[in-house]
Amino acid sequence: MISAENLPILVIIIPLISAIITPLVGRIHRSIGWLVALLATSLSFAYSLALIRSVMENGPISYWLGGWEPPWGIEYVVTPFNGLVLCVVSFITIVITLYARKSIEQDVSESKIPFFYSLYLLFFTGLMGIVITGDIFNLYVFIEISALSGYALVAMGRERDALIASYNYLILGTIGASFIVLGIGYLYMVTGTLNMADLSARLPELYDSTTVRSAFAFFMVGLSLKLALFPFHIWLPNVYTHSPSTVSALMAATSTKVSAYVLLRLMFTVYRPEFVLTVVPVTKILLVLAALAIIIGSVIALAQTNIKRMLAYSSVGQIGYIILGASIANQASMTGSLMHIFNHALMKGSLFMVVGAMVYRTGIVNIEDMRGMGKKMPFAMAAFTIGALSMIGFPFTVGFVSKWYLAVGALKADMWYFIPIILLSSLLTAVYFWRIVEAIYFREKSEKLAGLPSEPAEAPFGMTATTLFLSLLCIVFGIAAFIPTKVAAAAAKLLLGG
Amino acid sequence: MKEHIVIRTVSRLLIPFIQLFALYVIAHGDISPGGGFQGGVIIGASVILYVISFGMEDGRRRVSESISDFMNSAGVFLFAGIGVLCILAGGAYLEYTAFAGKAAHGEHAEHALHLASHLGIYGIEIGVGITVAAVMMTIFFETARHEDD
């Protein structure tokens, strides 16, 4: 409705204003909150698509807030890298908003539903703001917006353990954010500017100073806490297990990916690739940590009995893949890492949505009690099977595409020893997912499942349809992988080229 | 009952001046130290002082729940609304000088731009002050309530 040059700010402002209106209009009827959320996220997604189309044709877009010229003013920059993550985040949020309508009515008491959607939209605003901003202090502000709404969203879970999980997440997340702001302070002290492009131009002559290097160290630790890179992943399993199903799906699909985006942007755009590879070779440390995350995440996931906790530890491993691709730092592996940001959002989002559908109908989260679920909820379990195949890395699914690129990148960099690690973790993934697939389809119903009434069987239409939609996208983008790969390859070239 | 009289009388005398000072702090936001957040906190603190001196029910009678909920949203709406108005007037988001419009090119151009800029910042500070005051009140009321569950 307003001119195209204002798109970068509209992507942020529309969810923000909707988040404010929702508690006021939500008193009229409880569905209005959901409608407002759906409208806001759809508009944001449409604008992100328009932005990325414009960026792929015409080059990067820069928007000056308040009309002040950078580096004195705050600037919003859209590049292929940004645009890809914007589209992924807004798309996943639309699908989960469609899913959330029925699922939330069971998890959250009725008077609080407008507040839930308000927090949901604030969380979404924070994520979009993190991705689109070009000013490093504005980045910290948006990180804190999304983090605070995240803590409140997690605390809305049904069990009282959700409160403890949220409190631990709050303490660890605040440590991470305070380290980030310390790093920003050090960088401001030596360069005098807060704009990312300007920092990138002024830092190369200062690479020898201790201040710049300690700023980098603070950023690494702070972002790794937000990203749940091993060994900073302590908050993740409890948060994903005890929060409402919708919130688990949303956070698993988006918040860690956006933190990975920030890490990559910092490592490769603000500090140039030569700093990260030669001056302070942090990529060597990150390679070791990523490999440990991949292996240990898969091993601990084997030992779990609660399916949400198993998926959470599996997420820890998948984050290792993203960091592995970024640390090898050649074109193929970086493409694989960026593709994995998209693919893992699809896979984990659909898996958590299946678990949410299961909890909605039967309240079961224990793997032992899931025996025979294939007869009761065939569509949801079909979606689970597709998601499981994709996580293992079956050909023609998205999981295969990103693992392929990672393996090719590892070979090209003469780091062939990572290929056995990728294969080993795929094998472990196959083991713990096959355990569940076998229990669902090939066993008799457990006592808990048999004790429930047989009608209604499948989850409500909105929940099942969106879950199946995301799972089918795992196959669609596995076969037609060239569309996101083109954008990811352009983004990778931008990151590595300097 | 006697010892409450001193607190109540002093509070009754001081609260209007505290709120007046808060309005002063909000109004001087753009050219001197002060601003929306600081002024809003002072207004919130004055309401908390009133509730501490006079009791929770009396405080709730004065500032009802629907008013504080409405003020929560109204302030942020004012802030974002001014930004969107700047877009509609042809400039970037929060570019207050877009309000000057045609007057920016005639004589008194400096004046017009200055006035537009000051009015924009003034509106924003008021919005921030309203929201911060409402948030402080809401947090205090919610945490100090005696739950009966």
Next chain:
Amino acid sequence: MIELIIGKYNYWIYIALMMIGFYAMIAKENLIKKIIGMNIFQTAVILFYISMSKVRGGTAPIEWEHAVRYENPLPHVLMLTAIVVSVSTTAVALALVIRIYKAFGSIEEDKILEMKGDRTGKTPESVL
């Protein structure tokens, strides 16, 4: 050596404050003491930024005809935002602690960890 300690005393102070806050966040078991530690930690970061803005021989950044040099107002502005973030985080944390107290009956971390994993979600007998 003396120049390192006396000349840069603002950095030493902020590091000491930050470590005190950090220690309180990690080692104390009472949930409220952890929140206080978090507050001290964030206040140390704010102190660091403000000390960065001081210029020797500078006056307050308001126009004045006798001024030779002005101090840097940007870190003050940035820290207004950081103070707001700190206040909001403390508010959310305190609200969580109130609900934890109602649900678990205690705010000592070791007692809460004993009660964790109980699936009934009801308040224990000691609170009722």
